[in-house]
Amino acid sequence: xxxxxxxxxxxxxxxxxxxxxxxxxxxxxxxxxxxxxxxxxxxxxxxxxxxxxxxxxxxxxxxxxxxxxxxxxxxxxxxxxxxxxxxxxxxxxxxxxxxxxxxxxxxxxxxxxxxxxxxxxxxxxxxxxxxxxxxxxxxxxxxxxxxxxxxxxxxxxxxxxxxxxxxxxxxxxxxxxxxxxxxxxxxxxxxxxxxxxxxxxxxxxxxxxxxxxxxxxxxxxxxxxxxxxxxxxxxxxxxxxxxxxxxxxxxxxxxxxxxxxxxxxxxxxxxxxxxxxxxxxxxxxxxxxxxxxxxxxxxxxxxxxxxxxxxxxxxxxxxxxxxxxxxxxxxxxxxxxxxxxxxxxxxxxxxxxxxxxxxxxxxxxxxxxxxxxxxxxxxxxxxxxxxxxxxxxxxxxxxxxxxxxxxxxxxxxxxxxxxxxxxxxxxxxxxxxxxxxxxxxxxxxxxxxxxxxxxxxxxxxxxxxxxxxxxxxxxxxxxxxxxxxxxxxxxxxxxxxxxxxxxxxxxxxxxxxxxxxxxxxxxxxxxxxxxxxxxxxxxxxxxxxxx
Numbered sequence: 001x002x003x004x005x006x007x008x009x010x011x012x013x014x015x016x017x018x019x020x021x022x023x024x025x026x027x028x029x030x031x032x033x034x035x036x037x038x039x040x041x042x043x044x045x046x047x048x049x050x051x052x053x054x055x056x057x058x059x060x061x062x063x064x065x066x067x068x069x070x071x072x073x074x075x076x077x078x079x080x081x082x083x084x085x086x087x088x089x090x091x092x093x094x095x096x097x098x099x100x101x102x103x104x105x106x107x108x109x110x111x112x113x114x115x116x117x118x119x120x121x122x123x124x125x126x127x128x129x130x131x132x133x134x135x136x137x138x139x140x141x142x143x144x145x146x147x148x149x150x151x152x153x154x155x156x157x158x159x160x161x162x163x164x165x166x167x168x169x170x171x172x173x174x175x176x177x178x179x180x181x182x183x184x185x186x187x188x189x190x191x192x193x194x195x196x197x198x199x200x201x202x203x204x205x206x207x208x209x210x211x212x213x214x215x216x217x218x219x220x221x222x223x224x225x226x227x228x229x230x231x232x233x234x235x236x237x238x239x240x241x242x243x244x245x246x247x248x249x250x251x252x253x254x255x256x257x258x259x260x261x262x263x264x265x266x267x268x269x270x271x272x273x274x275x276x277x278x279x280x281x282x283x284x285x286x287x288x289x290x291x292x293x294x295x296x297x298x299x300x301x302x303x304x305x306x307x308x309x310x311x312x313x314x315x316x317x318x319x320x321x322x323x324x325x326x327x328x329x330x331x332x333x334x335x336x337x338x339x340x341x342x343x344x345x346x347x348x349x350x351x352x353x354x355x356x357x358x359x360x361x362x363x364x365x366x367x368x369x370x371x372x373x374x375x376x377x378x379x380x381x382x383x384x385x386x387x388x389x390x391x392x393x394x395x396x397x398x399x400x401x402x403x404x405x406x407x408x409x410x411x412x413x414x415x416x417x418x419x420x421x422x423x424x425x426x427x428x429x430x431x432x433x434x435x436x437x438x439x440x441x442x443x444x445x446x447x448x449x450x451x452x453x454x455x456x457x458x459x460x461x462x463x464x465x466x467x468x469x470x471x472x473x474x475x476x477x478x479x480x481x482x483x484x485x486x487x488x489x490x491x492x493x494x495x496x497x498x499x500x501x502x503x504x505x506x507x508x509x510x511x512x513x514x515x516x517x518x519x520x521x522x523x524x525x526x527x528x529x530x531x532x533x534x535x536x537x538x539x540x541x542x543x544x545x546x547x
Contacts, residue, residue: 011108023062024049025515029487031070034454036475041454046075049480049516056476058341066517068510070486074453077476078108078513079437079460079484082279082468083246083411085432087112087126087139093416096134096528101417103524105437105505106460106485108513109473109533110137114246114413115187115217118148120174127532134528136518138483140470140535141289142184142215143175146192147202156331159196165203172206176319179469179534182241187219188226190334196232204239207483212471213242216403221392222252222340229262233269241542242275247413248402251286251392252344253362258315258399259398270407277467277544279411280402282439285348286392288498290429292380294336294345294389296325308384311375321374324348338393342372349388358395377541388498403440404450406546409463412436418500429501435494438505442493453489467544471536484512 026048032041033056045060046053073083085097102110113123114256119494123141130139146172153164160168183298186192216232221278229245236243245266250259269276292306295313298321304312312318336345343362349502350356356379357362365375379387402408407434437460445456465474472481483510492507516529 001540011189022064022513024054024064025480026066026068026069026512026517027060027061027062028062028068028484028510031073031075031486032153032452032455032489033476034076034265035073035477036458036465038455038462041074046476047485048231048484048512048515051482053478053482053484055478068486070509072488073509074457074487074489075476076106076457076485076487077461077465077534078485078511079410080468080474081105081107081414081437082111082244082409083114083413083414084110084112084466085413085415086110087130088415090126090129090416095446097530098136098524098526098528099131099530100136100413100419100524101414101504102137103511103513103518104508105435106508106511107437107486108483108485108511108518108530109140109470111140111142111181111468112140113147113180114184114215115189115248116144116146116184116192117375118142119151120171120178121151122147122388123178123180131528131532135530136524136528137513137530138473138533139182139467139530140533141175141178142182143178143180145183145185145195145200146189148172148203148354149191149195154189157191157194159194167201169203169206172203172294174208176207176210176212179532180212181470181535182215182270183207184215184217184246184317186217187231188221188334188339190216193219193334197235199237204235204241208239210535213244213467213469214239215244215246217246220339221249222254222344225250225255226261226265227457230265233274236276237274238267244280244467245276247279247286247411248278248408249286249392249394250343250398251394253393254341254343256395257398259402263402265314267524268408268434275467275544278402278405278464279409279464281411281413281436282403282444283430283432283436284389284394284396284399284499285346285430286394288348288388288390290303291347291376291387291389294326294391295322295380296330296335296378297322298325298330306380312382314503319377327373340391342376344392345389346428347387348390348392351385352383353387356387361389363530373502377540378541381412390498400444400448400450403444406532407463407544408459409467410437410440410460412454412466417502420504422502426526428478430497430503431494431498431503433496434502434504435496438492438507439494441487441489442507446489446492463544469535470533473533482515484510486510486512
């Protein structure tokens, strides 16, 4: 890249032959510093030595082996994604987990194992894999109820008894001793769906001596939204630990306009002295998947291909059995229709029938005078190209009403996204994986003016660091780890859409992970400087969510 091109990006890097030639390894000079606290930015410098922040101020004197001229750019702590699934399928991907989809949004630390996925043994396997292969970002982990329950109570569909609860609590303690940030649950999914509140309280109680948190995937996000979110608040209160409402949202026609009820419940708990926060991704749709994927074929545990679904629907006897399993779950198990309802499903991409985009399945069925099951069957049978749906429609006004709350952090809930331009099937991909943080910085903070840039940065750095007790991340302060994002506030933006979910964000000029440059000139360098980040249980209760 030419010198002129680098200047056009607002960044000029000058290097001396060796690090010993300077007072610091790296000096970021003349940018507007947003330190993660929410305080207004100021023009100044950030110096880095030995992977740590050495100095921050309006003028840092001394020389450096490498200088980033950041005039006109924002300089912030590296962002923390408190709900991330980018490691799913890592076994099928060679080499290190470089994670450019997060780095290009300024994310330097991700939390793995939300929704109750990982038992201690699974955490050991994953961290050993990442330590051997390398990671572009730092990673922490939750210890997961579903992973533990599947180990202790395989196939048992009832609340745990005393002995089973004690066995699970021992595994929770094991996970916390490994440095996990807290307990996560996925109460909408099998096997967590068969637990009761007392079971979760007992496991959350095992987290308390370690200073951890409780992270919830709500039990019933559609039909019992408020009751389900209140369950998380109750669990945190009864166990005496902080609680985080994971990927909080009001989904479906039944809940449109009702996010205020959840906000009121959180505010009531916080006013009583309880630490309750939430994370949110900034999109009007939840998980995506093929419309054919909502069908449950009796006897199959995995998602059936569309051709197999079509064949089953053509047979009247099979069709009746498919309808029963799809709408009620096979043998009482999980199904998307049972979990969220047809009113929670909206078509977001329809290559062969663009007129169907943004149509809600329940409303479309009414308009066509059909039962929702029959409508979905007809669409799957008639459309040669698979229709992509979101399994949780969200009203944009509710997205914004929640986002401005000071106790709401930004998180992606994103899975791995193949490189932009690669041949992919977009089914199951979501723009949140590649765009959440950039979309908040650009669309919601800059363009809509929902909150100042300093507050957007706090929601992505200081707030999650305080809540998760990540003692050396989240702020630009001397002595903390040198995780730093340098971006152009006028250009930062998400480029991904439901139809093009792999498009990487733009506007991130440089990203530093543990003192090493992971993004330079807007492009990933291939450096794998990430490491496991443990919780600091001795940190005092934070002011998470106060502004």
